[in-house]
C-alpha cells in the first residue's frame with residue numbers, strides 16, 4: 599500500500615489543516631476527480647497490463663467491482679484531505695490516464711502513482727507530466743516533501759522522475775494490497791529543492 603516518505607517531517611496543526619483543506623478543495627485546475635461515472639472507463643484503462651503491471655498499489659484483480667470500490671475509498675480519503683484520484687479524458691471523453699495522489703498532511707508529505715493509456719505512452723512528455731504533478735503537490739496542496747517509487751525495471755518512470763529533478767535515495771520495499779513485496783527505486787524531493795530548481 600502507499601507508504602509515506604522515508605524522511606519524517608512534522609507538520610504544525612495549522613499546516614496540516616491547510617493541506618487537508620487544499621486536498622478537499624482541489625479539482626478546479628483542470629483536474630477531473632474520479633467518480634462513479636468513471637468506473638467503466640478506468641477499468642478499461644487499468645485492464646491493460648501495459649498500463650497497470652508496473653503499479654503496485656492498484657486493486658487486484660482489476661474488475662468494475664474492485665475499481666468501483668477503489669474510487670469510493672479514494673473519495674472517502676479525499677474528503678479527509680488525504681487522497682485525490684483523478685482521471686484524464688481524451689477528446690472522445692474516454693479515460694486516457696489517471697493519477698492518484700496520496701497525502702500525509704501530518705507529515706506535510708505526498709506521493710503519486712499514475713499511468714497513461716498505452717497509445718499515449720512513449721509521448722516524450724513523461725518528465726513534463728511528473729513536473730506538472732510535482733508543482734501541483736508543492737504549490738497547490740502545499741506539502742513540503744514528496745517521495746516517489748518505481749519498479750527497478752521501469753526505465754521510463756525512472757528517466758522521467760530523474761529528469762524532473764528528484765534525488766535517488768536507494769531502494770525500498772513496496773507492499774502490494776495482497777501483502778507481497780515489490781522492490782522499488784526510491785526518490786525524494788523537498789519543496790525547497792523544487793523552488794531552487796525553478797529559480798535557476
Ligand SMILES: CC(C)(COP(=O)(O)OP(=O)(O)OC[C@H]1O[C@@H](n2cnc3c(N)ncnc32)[C@H](O)[C@@H]1OP(=O)(O)O)[C@@H](O)C(=O)NCCC(=O)NCCS
Pocket residue numbers: 648649650652653711712713714715718719720721722723724725747748749752753754755757758761
Ligand atoms: C510512466 C509513463 C507515465 C511515462 O510516460 P511516457 O509518455 O511513456 O514517457 P516518455 O516517452 O516521456 O519517456 C520517459 C523517459 O523515458 C525515456 N525512455 C523511454 N524508453 C526508454 C528506454 N527503453 N530506455 C531508457 N529510457 C527510455 C525517455 O527518453 C524519457 O526520458 P527523457 O525525458 O530523459 O527523454 C508511461 O510510460 C506509463 O503510463 N507507463 C505505464 C505505467 C507506469 O509505469 N506508471 C508509473 C509507475 S511509477
